[in-house]
Amino acid sequence: NAGVTQTPKFRVLKTGQSMTLLCAQDMNHEYMYWYRQDPGMGLRLIHYSVGEGTTAKGEVPDGYNVSRLKKQNFLLGLESAAPSQTSVYFCASRAQDRGRNSPLHFGNGTRLTVT
């Protein structure tokens, strides 16, 4: 049982390049999330999904797109990378709340540098 898996673990991009970060979970969770974390700061929500085929904006969605074509996968895309997108990106998933609080389960993170 791998939990939440993020690929790649590290990436260096040049300004203007594009890339896709992949998040996969094998826990059959309904909800999936993408966060970014900058030095000395907490996690900020980029986009999230409450089910296959659905996505919603978080607090810092600009410059990113997401897709959830399959329940187990949540993709984060950067169409034209900017240095301000240098960050650590965390994916998380959680189950439906069924009478109890359902916590977030995290991947190991992707360290992205945009030069």
Place this chain on the structure above:
Amino acid sequence: RKEVEQDPGPFNVPEGATVAFNCTYSNSASQSFFWYRQDCRKEPKLLMSVYSSGNEDGRFTAQLNRASQYISLLIRDSKLSDSATYLCVVNRGNNDMRFGAGTRLTVKP
């Protein structure tokens, strides 16, 4: 005003001390609450959920005050291994999960 606010610290305490953190949230419709622990350059890990009646897990106690819109975390008998950043997480509704900026704790011998 930020959705979820925490005192960034740092809190520097000796081993054996009791330390408390607070976290305030702005959306009164927020539904569920959690405390996470994050070690340097690692992913956050669940410490405990926070329930209205308060809950305890060993040396850790979490409380929720809906009237004043804050949650708290109390750590008793601090250990060196408790040194980390503590993050509060709030489900503000519609499964929109927001983090505070974190409170850094250092426990010293």
